[in-house]
Amino acid sequence: MSWNTTSTNNGSHTLTAVATDILGVRWNSAPVTVTVSNGPPPDTTPPSVPTGLTASAVSSSQIKLSWAASSDNVGVSGYRVYRGGTQIATTSATSFTNTGLSPSTTYTYAVAAFDAAGNLSAQSSPASATTPAAPDTTPPSAPTGLTASAVSSSQINLSWAASSDNVGVSGYRVYRNGTQIATTSATSFPNTGLSPSTTYTYAVAAFDAAGNLSAQSSPASATTPAAPDTTPPAVSITSPSNGQTVSATVTVTASASDNVGVVGVQFLLDDGINGSAEATTAPYSVSWNTATASDGSHKITAIARDAAGNSTPSAPVTVTVANNAPAPPPPPPAPVTRFEDTDPSVVYSGPGWRSDMYAALSNGGATASDQAGAQATFTFTGTSVSWIGGRWVEEGIARVFLDGSFVTEVDTYSKTKEVQVPLFTALDLANTSHTLTIEVTGRKNVASNLAFVLVDAFDVPAATISRLQDTDP
Ligand SMILES: [Ca+2]
Ligand SMILES: [Ca+2]
Ligand SMILES: [Ca+2]
Ligand SMILES: [Ca+2]
Known part of the structure; x- marks a missing residue:
């Protein structure tokens, strides 16, 4: 027979064979002791779920x-x-x-x-x-196309082409002369606060969010221009001098200087209405025909300008223009001797002479005639003589003779009454005896009512000698 020992506990067991004969008698064998030794029972239970x-x-x-x-x-x-x-x-x-x-x-x-x-x-x-994104360890490409251009004496503008990056460009570092001066997210940068007339060299580098920095771009340089000129020139007129009298054509000259350079000097007369052409080289001068200005006091001003348009007027110089000879001073009034119409030196001939008496006349009276051919002849000694008469609406035309020679006609008509008027004067006579004859013509201005000629007086200035000659006695 077969014995599955696994159905028996492990350990010592006694086995006995029992035989039964035909008569039913049982016969036991001698016992045999055996030890059952099987492993534990197989495990079929899985662990719990984690x-x-x-x-x-x-x-x-x-x-x-x-x-x-x-x-x-x-x-x-x-x-x-x-x-x-x-x-x-x-x-x-x-x-x-x-x-x-x-x-x-x-x-x-x-x-x-x-x-x-x-x-x-x-x-x-x-x-x-x-999993998070992979860390970025790749720097952006180096910026290209960097340009630098000076836009003023204190500012240079930079611009460049954008860099690329595997993730993204965060910004750019800007370097000037090797030193970082700024960061920007743009692709341009205005660098201000610079010095004039100075060359600056720039480079830029791109960085990403992980801090990876590209190589620097190729450098670009620019030079700031000189500072703008805001200083006007200094200018002064050196000729003519203040207070000088000028005539004909004179040279007007100015001295001018400037921190950068004088471009030109213009000269102005008086209020600048008459400006000269601009003198552009030193010495700054123009030729001035003073005859184009009136005689008298004039003011000259020079205005200098520089290339930046700064200008300054000089202090004015005042000159006196004198192109026309001054009028000779009037001679001192010579003493005049008046001879009344009634003076014996006056001889009347011809018709119609009569006296007019009223207060406005010289010495209160005059002698008049309206008859053609009537003459009054005054004999005197002197270098000049004046016939003193009157004009009115009753006065006519006289003929005047000097030393017997006809000189002129005098129309003594006037719409208003004028008395003690010098109706005729002769000058520059030889200092000898002369006659002055007033002749009544009987003719008159059509506007006049009558043809009277009035003889009121004669004036004879004392002879004057203006200049002594060495040939004079
Ligand atoms: Ca198990
Ligand atoms: Ca990157
Ligand atoms: Ca200047
Ligand atoms: Ca008189």
């Missing part, structure tokens, strides 16, 4: 898992790790680090426990984690 699974990304390529230990009737041998439903590892620990992952990717894990008999638990609840 719980508490957590997944956390520790880098862009690693996720760490951990979970609570399972239990088992005999003992947990280990755990299977699944990713996306596929076993990727076994471990006896309750944690696992999954390496070699892709960045920015979500992974889902589960674990199951197994025992030594190969019993496998169900999979745990899943846990997921996402």
Whole structure:
């Protein structure tokens, strides 16, 4: 017969064979002692399902898992790790680090426990984690096309072409003469506060969010221009001098200087109405025909300007223009001797002479005639003589003779009454005896009512000698 010892407890057992004969008599054999020794009963119970699974990304390529230990009737041998439903590892620990992952990717894990008999638990609840993006270690491309241009004496503007980057350009560092002076997110930069007439050299480099910095661009240089000129020239007139009397054509000259350079000097007469052409080279001078100005006091001003348009007027110089000979001073009034119409030196001939008496006349009276041919002849000694008469609406035309020679006619008509008027004067006579004859013509202006000619007096200035000659006696 066959004996399955596994149905018997391990240990010592006595085996006895019993025979029964035909008569039913039992005959026992001598006992045999055996020891049953079988292993424990086979384990068919799987471990408990793992719980508490957590997944956390520790880098862009690693996720760490951990979970609570399972239990088992005999003992947990280990755990299977699944990713996306596929076993990727076994471990006896309750944690696992999954390496070699892709960045920015979500992974889902589960674990199951197994025992030594190969019993496998169900999979745990899943846990997921996402790897972070891979760190950026690639710098942007170096900027190209850098240009620098001076826009003023204190500012240079930079611009360049944008760099590229595997992730993205965050900004640019700007270097001047090798030293970083700024960062900017733009592709241009105005560098202000510079010194005039100075050359500056620039470069730029791009950086990304991870702090990777590109190589510097090729350098670009620019030179600031000189500072603008805001200082006007200084100018003064050197000729003519203040107070000088000028005539004909004179040269007007100015001295001018400037921090940069005098472009030209213009001269203005008086209020600048008459400006000269501009003198553009030193000595700054123009020719001035003073006859184009009136005689008398004039003011000359010079205005100097520089290339930047700054200008200054000089202090004015006042000159006296004198092109016309001054009028000779009037001779001192010579004493005049008046001879009345009644003086014996006056001889009347011809018709019609009569006296007119009223206060406005010289010495209160005059002698008049309206008859043609009537003459009054005055004899005197002197170098000049004046016939003193009157004009009115009753007065006519006289003829005047000097030393017997006809000189002129005198119309003594006037719409208003004028008395003691010099009606005729003879000058520059030889200083000898002369006659002055007044002849009544009987004719008259058509406007006049009558033809009277009035003889009121004669004036004879004393002879004057203006200049003594060495030939004079
Ligand atoms: Ca088990
Ligand atoms: Ca990068
Ligand atoms: Ca200047
Ligand atoms: Ca008189």
